[in-house]
Amino acid sequence: MPGRPKQAHSGKVTLADVATVAGVDRSVVSRVINDDPRLSVRQETRQRVLDTIERLGYRPNAAARSLRTARAYMFGLFIPDFANPVYAEIIKGAEQAANQLGYGLMTASSGGVRLGLQHYLDLLGQSRVDGLLFAGEESGHELERLRSASVPWLLVNRRIEGSRRYVVLDDERGSGLAVEHLAALGHRRIAHLAGPETADTARRRRAGYTAAMAAAGLRTGTRYTAHADYTPEGGAAAMRELLAVRPRPTAVFVANVASAVGALRTLHEAGLSVPGDMSVIAMHDMSLAGHLVPALTTVRMPLEGLGRRSLELLATTHPQDDITEVVAEPVEVVVRASTGPPTP
Amino acid sequence: MPGRPKQAHSGKVTLADVATVAGVDRSVVSRVINDDPRLSVRQETRQRVLDTIERLGYRPNAAARSLRTARAYMFGLFIPDFANPVYAEIIKGAEQAANQLGYGLMTASSGGVRLGLQHYLDLLGQSRVDGLLFAGEESGHELERLRSASVPWLLVNRRIEGSRRYVVLDDERGSGLAVEHLAALGHRRIAHLAGPETADTARRRRAGYTAAMAAAGLRTGTRYTAHADYTPEGGAAAMRELLAVRPRPTAVFVANVASAVGALRTLHEAGLSVPGDMSVIAMHDMSLAGHLVPALTTVRMPLEGLGRRSLELLATTHPQDDITEVVAEPVEVVVRASTGPPTP
């Protein structure tokens, strides 16, 4: 491109520049920056180095550092869908933790050009990331390929058979709170609109429901549980199943908000009032819940904490270590308009 | 950490390994990989190099390449909120384009630990990114700081005064389609529930509304436009204003879906039926629109194309070039249940 004005030398300041100006060796500058405990230097000299860095606006070059240390100072987070607010919160937590630890975070969805996992294997091969967080829907079979490569990776919000590296939420507890909320309102016939039987989160939510029902001395019976697929359409169909059961339940705990959207539609179409004829509570709080008609009561789970904790563990553990953690942060019911006492 | 089993050498294959096995010089391998046109080598040799790369599973080390070429092969995308589906689509498009061009994409929100822009300046200082896409809400004042650094950056979906580097959607055209849809249904009194007067997107949508109304020979009058702030609460209040106007409008074009959520609530509370008493159409299609009651008619804009095109332009233009592009991809009305003919 002839005639284009040549870009002025950006004057990138290097470590060598800092050393020259401060009158010390480059190694001293490096050690000051990295807080090397083996460096003993007069406080005065250290301060001079720090001042020089500040004055020249020096920033270590990430590529040089990575090449030398064989670390990318970058993690990857793999999610199925950016548009799902559940993942938005996980991303936020992971991003914060990464920044705090001096790492970058690359977030990618399955929608990428190269098929999801292959893309990540490429990143690993190029040493562009130091580890991977999987919040997506990769099959155990796919992830098997990662196991051979001795790469740090962690499952987020999900367990798969044979893996000892995951961080999950306390879905049992969240589900228990939902049931307790309904029971406290006076409901006795509480149904569960569950997720896919194959999904780990769905299984744990169902287990929490069953346990809480038992603890409250309430009967469950298999007909009071209908499985759906975490989508509005599936939720609508499952709600129709539950409405057909006699005696009809007076309340339902729905495994996720998307299913609850469909469930509310079914109830609306059936001419039933919420919560008059049926109370509805769903797992995971998100702003959409507040805008449904009626506004949906939910269980707020520490999704941001999940992202944060997952990244911290990825950064600070060895790839071979077992990690089987349940995020400890509190879980709570967010009461809106969709739950109330049963009509006598 | 004593006693920890030493990790087996991962056997990272380097360019030198490939050269040795293939029996050529490292520079030949490098040139084959990078398709250097100045390399003349027998087809047979080239194939041998390629085969060796394949067989050894060689992947170029990104850090070494970056250090040498002074390019990070990474772009940054800055968004205000991961949970907003509008940005989810932009991210998707940008991610695809980045992958296709051999770049990575770091997406970050203002929620990071370091205050948004400073975080990016750090990334730039460290040469971790080659350029920045701003889809966020940074003020012109903040962005002024970037102008001094001669860094490639681009505004996405927004213009600010004095900047000649942006990519936007055809909001005028989208708004025009909305008005045309309503006019075709027979509406004459069409109101506009606009966005913030200061927002560039809101101004362009309003301009599109005004122009289309004029083209259809319909009167607008300032009372038929109410400004809100792109939130459900603001939308609810603005809808109340519009309901007070006489003669009452029979249809409203809402500047975004969040405002429409509030507008629908106001209409519901006022006992008005949609679309019987009031047709509602909103800008930007998203799955939430299909789940509102009634399901919301929208204008689908090429958000993914916006992300894709922005990244392509960022990657292929010089920082000094003017970029003032409107994404050319088609815009269309997605008809759902919230629009219909006016009741006579």
Add this chain to the structure above:
DNA sequence: CTGAAAGCGCTTACAG
């Protein structure tokens, strides 16, 4: 046409 060699900007084991 091909290959040897320099060098990008760091870190760190090691010599003094």
Add this chain to the structure above:
DNA sequence: CTGAAAGCGCTTACAG
């Protein structure tokens, strides 16, 4: 206690 030097894995101008 301090600093010189090697080297991480590439790319590319240049010599042969």
